Amino acid sequence: MPTTFNQNADLVENYKGHIEILDTNDSIWYKPDKLLDWIVSTIVDTEKHYSTDGKKKKTITGNSSVYELRLKRTADLYDPLTLPLQTKTISYWKSLIYGIPPALPTITLRGVSQSNATSNKFVVDEFVATVENIDESRDEGKGVEEVIVSGEIISHTSNKRQASAP
Amino acid sequence: MDNNKNIQRIIDRIEAYGPLYDNGVTVGKVRKVIFGKPVSKESIKQKPAIYVTTSDAIQNTRYNFGFSNPNTQGQISVSYEITIVAAVKDKIVNSEKQLYDILMNLRDMISADPRFSDPLSPGTDQIFTRSVINEPKWDPKFKGQLINSVSVTLLCQIGSVFTLDIAGFTGISLISKPIEREVEQTENIYNTARIREGVSPISETHSFFAEMEYIEAQVAAMRTQKRNRAVISATLTRPSGTTIYSGKLVEISNGASYDQFETVTILFEVIH
Numbered sequence: 001m002p003t004t005f006n007q008n009a010d011l012v013e014n015y016k017g018h019i020e021i022l023d024t025n026d027s028i029w030y031k032p033d034k035l036l037d038w039i040v041s042t043i044v045d046t047e048k049h050y051s052t053d054g055k056k057k058k059t060i061t062g063n064s065s066v067y068e069l070r071l072k073r074t075a076d077l078y079d080p081l082t083l084p085l086q087t088k089t090i091s092y093w094k095s096l097i098y099g100i101p102p103a104l105p106t107i108t109l110r111g112v113s114q115s116n117a118t119s120n121k122f123v124v125d126e127f128v129a130t131v132e133n134i135d136e137s138r139d140e141g142k143g144v145e146e147v148i149v150s151g152e153i154i155s156h157t158s159n160k161r162q163a164s165a166p
Numbered sequence: 167m168d169n170n171k172n173i174q175r176i177i178d179r180i181e182a183y184g185p186l187y188d189n190g191v192t193v194g195k196v197r198k199v200i201f202g203k204p205v206s207k208e209s210i211k212q213k214p215a216i217y218v219t220t221s222d223a224i225q226n227t228r229y230n231f232g233f234s235n236p237n238t239q240g241q242i243s244v245s246y247e248i249t250i251v252a253a254v255k256d257k258i259v260n261s262e263k264q265l266y267d268i269l270m271n272l273r274d275m276i277s278a279d280p281r282f283s284d285p286l287s288p289g290t291d292q293i294f295t296r297s298v299i300n301e302p303k304w305d306p307k308f309k310g311q312l313i314n315s316v317s318v319t320l321l322c323q324i325g326s327v328f329t330l331d332i333a334g335f336t337g338i339s340l341i342s343k344p345i346e347r348e349v350e351q352t353e354n355i356y357n358t359a360r361i362r363e364g365v366s367p368i369s370e371t372h373s374f375f376a377e378m379e380y381i382e383a384q385v386a387a388m389r390t391q392k393r394n395r396a397v398i399s400a401t402l403t404r405p406s407g408t409t410i411y412s413g414k415l416v417e418i419s420n421g422a423s424y425d426q427f428e429t430v431t432i433l434f435e436v437i438h
Binding site: 014015016017018031032033034035072141142143144 | 352353355356357358359360365366367368
């Protein structure tokens, strides 16, 4: 008789979650209040081999994990300085991307989810990732402009269930 | 609402309408028009005669509750009773024929000016918004006699009007109250906890529908304006005031139930 898990009582509900981004300029974790979408995809890179009798073997060679976040655009996503210092801002990332020579921006992110479980209700996924795509858009049919930021996960800190929020 | 003035105006119109009344010169035409209800139809010497008074239900507002501002009272319906008393000395059938002639001429008179303007100054001082003859009823006591009598109910609307000035025409009387909608389409803005914190404008629209009697010249002019696709001006007058709009005519629809008069409905998109 199997044991049931993945139950209703442990649901992770959207409205309870948030993300955090570390600004290394002031060492503060910032929580975007107008987050729309958050996607983390863990993607494995493999090599495939076949033995002489046809058996398949796969070997992990690395990963191409990515993330994407979509926010409503606000003024504080930008730095007022010509040489931006706030590392959580689009201004800072662009200053690196368009710099001569160009530099690849990296950010430290946390996805914080809160479930309905009675204990260890929080699920925290923390990683360091690049910023490789910044889509700033003003769409007909929407009242507020939006930003989509995505990139590749460079190193993964942890993804665990814990008793309290970070 | 001034019943004395209105009844006197009906009398004045009848007396000014040649096919109906000529002060007793022509046999068969109305000889006397009297203010009030007939007491004794037999005793009136100058027949055919017409009596004009109010109906038993003098006024009908059809409102379920009252109003706080006189401007919002709008239109009311009133009924007047027009009693025709016809009489001949020879054959009963001639009495009936005389009655029908008078009734026909009365209808023609009303159709010529349903708003009952001053006969001395046509087109001015209209006392009614609109009117129609309803329910001609025989007086059963006199049906089939040398004296015949029919009572006609004149249903009238009195009060402030909803009118529209558009496409070169002014004061077009609207049948139903205009339906106007001014809407802001918005996007809901939520915080991370999915609590709505604000609404942000996406776009706005503003339009009104108006329904009026189908008059070919007016509708043709409106069709021309619509097909020109030009920005035009329209003035809507309500009991509480007048609003001038700028915009485009985008829809002209017409139709009516079989036994009702033809109406036309327009949709006007307002541009701010």
